[in-house]
Amino acid sequence: MVIILKDTVRKKEASLVRELLLESQLDFREVYFNKEKMFILFSSKVSAVTERISSFNFVKRIVDIKQPFKLSSREFKPEDTRINVGSVVIGGVEPVIISGPCSVESEKQIWEIAAEVASKGAHVLRGGVYKPRTSPYSFQGLGVEAAKWISEAGKYFKMPVVSEIMEINDIAELYDYVDIFQIGARNMQNFKLLKEVGKTDKPILLKRGNSANLNEFLMSAEYILCEGNENVILCERGIRTFVEYTRNTFDLNIIPTVKKLSHLPIIIDASHATGKCELVNPITLAGLTAGADGFIVEVHPRPHEAFSDGEQSLNFAQFRGLIEDWKVLKGPVLSIKKRNHLNKNLVA
Numbered sequence: 001m002v003i004i005l006k007d008t009v010r011k012k013e014a015s016l017v018r019e020l021l022l023e024s025q026l027d028f029r030e031v032y033f034n035k036e037k038m039f040i041l042f043s044s045k046v047s048a049v050t051e052r053i054s055s056f057n058f059v060k061r062i063v064d065i066k067q068p069f070k071l072s073s074r075e076f077k078p079e080d081t082r083i084n085v086g087s088v089v090i091g092g093v094e095p096v097i098i099s100g101p102c103s104v105e106s107e108k109q110i111w112e113i114a115a116e117v118a119s120k121g122a123h124v125l126r127g128g129v130y131k132p133r134t135s136p137y138s139f140q141g142l143g144v145e146a147a148k149w150i151s152e153a154g155k156y157f158k159m160p161v162v163s164e165i166m167e168i169n170d171i172a173e174l175y176d177y178v179d180i181f182q183i184g185a186r187n188m189q190n191f192k193l194l195k196e197v198g199k200t201d202k203p204i205l206l207k208r209g210n211s212a213n214l215n216e217f218l219m220s221a222e223y224i225l226c227e228g229n230e231n232v233i234l235c236e237r238g239i240r241t242f243v244e245y246t247r248n249t250f251d252l253n254i255i256p257t258v259k260k261l262s263h264l265p266i267i268i269d270a271s272h273a274t275g276k277c278e279l280v281n282p283i284t285l286a287g288l289t290a291g292a293d294g295f296i297v298e299v300h301p302r303p304h305e306a307f308s309d310g311e312q313s314l315n316f317a318q319f320r321g322l323i324e325d326w327k328v329l330k331g332p333v334l335s336i337k338k339r340n341h342l343n344k345n346l347v348a
């Protein structure tokens with residue numbers, strides 16, 4: 001249950017709610033979300049005290065939320081969350097295209113890639129400067145220098161930049177150079193990091209942990225939301241299964257499921273989900289057809305020379321192919337989306 005107070009609420013009135021809840025020994029957490037003060041009750045049981053609170057004129061509404069994730073649920077917020085990053089909207093009608101190299105390798109490399117993907121219609125530029133690698137002997141990223149290069153390239157080609165942060169210190173270090181902080185699959189349950197990014201004013205691209213179920217994924221989003229940051233973009237990037245012929249298994253099912261249960265946008269990353277460049281295009285198109293709010297793909301001019309994830313990186317011709325295919329599919333996909341939306345409103 002969530003008790004939402006009116007924005008005109010006075011300190012004294014909020015304190016009264018707090019005291020009543022404490023007195024009745026109800027577990028709760030106070031949050032500011034969407035500029036509104038609210039109390040999230042851990043139980044959804046209606047009691048004399050919640051009945052009483054509901055009668056106060058400074059209470060805007062009380063929402064009963066069955067799901068364990070509260071602020072990220074559709075029960076709490078029926079309408080889709082749209083996230084504005086510069087002039088790009090994520091979670092709007094148009095699926096967003098995010099592309100760039102796995103790692104920023106040099107100033108020249110990121111400019112070459114940025115120019116190419118921008119000219120083909122990418123909206124957001126990606127590039128890792130801190131890399132979570134399985135082996136300590138693999139390339140670890142070039143750090144803040146590389147962040148400056150990608151930031152300049154992004155500004156020049158009018159694309160906001162997304163880059164991964166791996167620890168709390170990276171937030172301040174990369175703050176001026178990155179428009180969207182990426183939390184990688186390996187850090188999806190790094191709760192201290194989630195709390196800290198929840199206190200920032202930057203959108204967060206939250207990747208699904210490779211063994212995380214739906215509940216764990218949305219609970220991680222919840223960690224960010226309940227610190228006050230409403231701008232979470234979920235990303236399906238494949239999970240570990242018994243399948244051995246691809247790096248991971250792309251979970252197509254999760255896209256319509258998330259769209260049903262949550263108002264947060266969800267994008268797809270077929271590069272990490274498959275680990276194979278020849279699978280990236282068909283799987284991206286499948287994800288978009290299932291209703292994803294966008295896609296992220298790794299692109300490199302010479303994938304065999306890439307410092308990381310070369311096998312799954314698209315070369316420029318393959319990236320162009322994907323954009324061409326998406327142009328063919330986009331019309332029908334958007335019409336289906338519009339029709340479903342209309343039907344939902346008619347049923348509601």
Ligand code: PEP
Nearest residue numbers: 102184185186207237272
């Ligand atoms: C990446 O985006 O390069 C990356 C490491 O992603 P993930 O966390 O999904 O493995």
Ligand code: MN
Nearest residue numbers: 102298308309
């Ligand atoms: Mn990668």
